[in-house]
Amino acid sequence: MSRIEILKTYKIYIGGNFPRTESGRFYQLKNKDKAIANMCLSSVKDFRNAVVAARSAQGSWAGKTAYNRSQILYRIAEVLEGRRAQFIAELELMGSTKVNATKEVDLSIDRLIYYAGWCDKYTQMYSTVNPVSGSYFNFSVPEPMGVVAVFAPQKSALLGLITQIATIIAGGNTCVVLASEQLALCAVTFAEVLATSDVPGGVVNILTGKQTELLAQFSLHKDVNAILYCGTDEEVKKTVRFNAIENFKRAFIREDGNYFDEKHETPYYIFDFQETKTTWHPIEVIGGSGSGY
Amino acid sequence: MKNYNFSDTPRVDQVGIGDRINRITARSIKHDAKMQGLFMALNMIDLTTLEGADTEDKVRQLCYKAHHLADDIEGLPTTAAVCVYPNFVKLAVNELKGTNVKVASVATAFPSGQSSAEIKLLDTKIAVDNGAHEVDMVISRGKFHSGEYNFVFDEIAMIKEACGKDVRLKVILETGEIGTLDKVRQASDIAMYAGADFIKTSTGKIKPAATLPVTLVMLEAIRDYYYETGIMIGMKPAGGISSAKLALQYLLMVKETLGGKWLTNEYFRFGASSLANDVLMQIAKQKSGIYQSNDYFSKV
Numbered sequence: 001m002s003r004i005e006i007l008k009t010y011k012i013y014i015g016g017n018f019p020r021t022e023s024g025r026f027y028q029l030k031n032k033d034k035a036i037a038n039m040c041l042s043s044v045k046d047f048r049n050a051v052v053a054a055r056s057a058q059g060s061w062a063g064k065t066a067y068n069r070s071q072i073l074y075r076i077a078e079v080l081e082g083r084r085a086q087f088i089a090e091l092e093l094m095g096s097t098k099v100n101a102t103k104e105v106d107l108s109i110d111r112l113i114y115y116a117g118w119c120d121k122y123t124q125m126y127s128t129v130n131p132v133s134g135s136y137f138n139f140s141v142p143e144p145m146g147v148v149a150v151f152a153p154q155k156s157a158l159l160g161l162i163t164q165i166a167t168i169i170a171g172g173n174t175c176v177v178l179a180s181e182q183l184a185l186c187a188v189t190f191a192e193v194l195a196t197s198d199v200p201g202g203v204v205n206i207l208t209g210k211q212t213e214l215l216a217q218f219s220l221h222k223d224v225n226a227i228l229y230c231g232t233d234e235e236v237k238k239t240v241r242f243n244a245i246e247n248f249k250r251a252f253i254r255e256d257g258n259y260f261d262e263k264h265e266t267p268y269y270i271f272d273f274q275e276t277k278t279t280w281h282p283i284e285v286i287g288g289s290g291s292g293y
Numbered sequence: 294m295k296n297y298n299f300s301d302t303p304r305v306d307q308v309g310i311g312d313r314i315n316r317i318t319a320r321s322i323k324h325d326a327k328m329q330g331l332f333m334a335l336n337m338i339d340l341t342t343l344e345g346a347d348t349e350d351k352v353r354q355l356c357y358k359a360h361h362l363a364d365d366i367e368g369l370p371t372t373a374a375v376c377v378y379p380n381f382v383k384l385a386v387n388e389l390k391g392t393n394v395k396v397a398s399v400a401t402a403f404p405s406g407q408s409s410a411e412i413k414l415l416d417t418k419i420a421v422d423n424g425a426h427e428v429d430m431v432i433s434r435g436k437f438h439s440g441e442y443n444f445v446f447d448e449i450a451m452i453k454e455a456c457g458k459d460v461r462l463k464v465i466l467e468t469g470e471i472g473t474l475d476k477v478r479q480a481s482d483i484a485m486y487a488g489a490d491f492i493k494t495s496t497g498k499i500k501p502a503a504t505l506p507v508t509l510v511m512l513e514a515i516r517d518y519y520y521e522t523g524i525m526i527g528m529k530p531a532g533g534i535s536s537a538k539l540a541l542q543y544l545l546m547v548k549e550t551l552g553g554k555w556l557t558n559e560y561f562r563f564g565a566s567s568l569a570n571d572v573l574m575q576i577a578k579q580k581s582g583i584y585q586s587n588d589y590f591s592k593v
Contacts, residue, residue, distance in 0.1 A: 048584055223586035246583065 013191035015053030016201015057202025062172035066120035073116035084141035144172035146225035157183035219243035235238035356388035453488035481514035502532025531564025
């Protein structure tokens with residue numbers, strides 16, 4: 001007797017759990033007219049719940065030592081390595097070639113390692129001691145912005161997604177990510193990797209669904225501190241930038257397609273999601289010049 | 294009052310209660326009904342601060358917040374009361390002069406209730422003399438567990454006497470320490486027959502604090518008492534109610550168990566500190582269509 005294959009139910013990832021969308025809706029993923037999976041069609045309420053989860057996780061995530069965040073990012077890479085074959089198969093299922101899929105998964109792992117290394121170093125890069133003409137020790141340090149809403153690239157199923165998530169969480173932010181609409185399989189499987197690699201629940205939340213439906217609340221929600229749109233649609237860019245004004249969110253635009261390029265490995269991607277805090281600390285006059293630092 | 298045997302109070306159908314709660318939580322309240330419910334919930338809040346670290350300034354801020362919930366939203370009610378420790382009562386009464394907001398004080402060696410009758414009486418008197426409109430007392434859970442129901446009854450009656458007619462007495466059962474729903478029912482009956490004006494679930498210091506099932510049992514006790522005596526007793530779930538959605542479910546339960554007459558802050562209160570902001574955020578969301586952030590509402 002032949003065995004009945006058990007197909008995976010692709011769900012969304014909120015606060016460390018895998019619920020279905022509260023709306024009960026779904027859409028179909030296809031590869032050349034062949035249906036490959038039913039995905040959750042997330043609603044604005046799912047987004048709201050995800051922001052609540054991201055907000056409550058943010059304080060303790062930012063409070064972890066930089067070294068510990070680094071370890072956790074490294075751990076994601078380790079777990080991803082263990083599931084290499086599964087990700088390659090999923091990318092192929094969504095239309096990639098074996099060679100390209102292998103290259104994408106390998107580079108995704110390497111990219112996580114790259115950003116894991118930066119966790120306890122970028123602060124030195126972007127901190128400064130500032131010259132002031134008074135008896136103050138004046139210094140600036142980068143601090144995480146908070147909760148970041150992300151429209152992941154449509155064309156880069158895994159590598160593009162991981163590049164955004166890594167650069168955001170490396171800096172102590174938490175995020176709510178809407179996966180690529182048509183290349184969504186890997187995003188949910190990547191959530192399983194996150195769930196089993198010491199990333200606290202709520203730090204990364206992954207939704208699947210339609211950008212057009214969620215655009216307004218992603219860009220308007222007052223408890224979101226920054227928004228990242230990876231795409232080329234000029235109308236969407238305009239809406240994101242305009243709506244972000246509602247609560248002075250930071251709005252960032254990154255490209256959609258090719259994340260293989262080395263230019264996507266840069267600490268400036270982490271710095272994008274940092275606010276600079278400057279402290280004036282009173283001191284006695286130091287140094288012969290009398291100008292302090 | 295007819296002779297009532299507290300060893301033989303009605304038993305609670307636990308499965309039935311669970312089933313009823315499941316049906317209540319499955320319902321959704323939207324649009325106009327939701328807005329009305331949210332305004333009503335705000336008006337029923339006892340804005341509470343009961344921390345060892347409370348300062349005079351914190352109490353002042355709390356009092357200000359009680360009647361200025363969010364000045365940029367028009368037509369908001371005030372909260373029903375503020376709830377503080379007895380030593381802050383005078384200050385709170387002063388701060389709230391000229392407003393509708395009442396001052397409630399916890400008393401009787403809150404939150405454990407482990408003290409002598411003299412101390413508990415004095416505690417109550419200080420609160421009342423300083424102008425508290427309401428007193429929240431705790432029952433002696435130890436005595437209750439030892440089966441000394443008369444002791445518990447007499448103690449409540451004694452405190453009610455100290456409060457006098459004008460100061461309303463809320464009796465905290467601390468259901469998290471009482472245990473079963475049967476016991477909750479029993480304690481509710483004792484409190485009401487002893488002279489409570491309100492029965493209240495919890496101090497907020499013990500988990501679990503207020504839950505829907507426990508509140509339903511207490512509401513049913515209030516209903517039966519009303520059938521028996523014609524006297525309306527108030528209900529105050531306290532602790533752990535921090536979302537607007539949950540607050541609406543409580544209101545729904547009150548309406549369907551006791552009827553519309555209880556849907557005023559004369560007879561129903563929420564003991565809460567963070568609930569107000571969540572309700573305010575929901576109201577702002579309903580009005581603007583945009584999800585809100587806690588950053589835009591005052592924290593006390």
